Amino acid sequence: MLLQVLDSTLRKLKAQTANICTMVNLSLGCAALLFTLQDEFKLALIFIFLAALSDRFDGMLARKLGIESELGRQLDSLCDLVSFGVAPALLIYQTVLYDYSVPGAFFTILYIACGAFRLARFNVTESNGYFQGVPITVAGCLLTLSYFLAGTVSTNVFLVLLIALSFLMVSSVKLKKM
């Protein structure tokens, strides 16, 4: 009886492993947002990269354990928008663009909107071994890395980077899946 309960619990846990990993990704992205609110920018940066690591694992895990699900795919996109769309955009806005008035806000919002469109398009497109447009994970990591340029280059560089990443996400550029 006890073994049966244990076996059923382990089976359920296995089925949810990838989703738990996705939720860890989201939690790390949310923690990055809270650190940005508290002006703890280096911690925010570290948590975005931890979210990227966790994001790398959940898909691999789901495929390896044969537990890929439609719920998991939906959850993954929602979490990616927070961890690699909203979190990096707010980090760069708060460290560099906050005194850039309307253009700073406009291009920050544009980046998040293009990220959302990229994820929605991905969810309704048949997989064929290629990504259409740069994935939001890559764009988010590049935007987060640009934090290290703060104070050394003109603010315009960040605006150009935001525009370029927004365009690359919604473009039809084809990239081979790794």
Add this chain to the structure above:
Amino acid sequence: MLLQVLDSTLRKLKAQTANICTMVNLSLGCAALLFTLQDEFKLALIFIFLAALSDRFDGMLARKLGIESELGRQLDSLCDLVSFGVAPALLIYQTVLYDYSVPGAFFTILYIACGAFRLARFNVTESNGYFQGVPITVAGCLLTLSYFLAGTVSTNVFLVLLIALSFLMVSSVKLKKM
């Protein structure tokens, strides 16, 4: 020739009207986030409610114009997570819970995670005229309204509200669609 181009452009614009409305919802939610970062809490609150208004319209518009699409549905969920998950949670965190250390951060993240799960489950469930769990739009508006209680009630009330809304979103409570 000119009429043909005009007709085709108008047709494309009609097809995208609901998606443009969804993007307006997302932009208003993102603007609310930027206002929260700048400690402009009242403006953040107004923009979350404007996002809710816009959210009410896009679905109605899509149904009325007969232009419902899978891309539109995906986009809608992604935008809802930002405007009614992340934006209200960060507003309440920054105005009330910021000095509540780990529990404040934990329950803020829990609320966003439950919102993401609610949206993912909604996307993979067949529609039957009922909502399963309180919609994130309702939860987000209630959480935003609680801003008016800041300073008049104990911080614990906000924690209880976050836990209750998180639970109600992922619960199996059935609500008739309006």
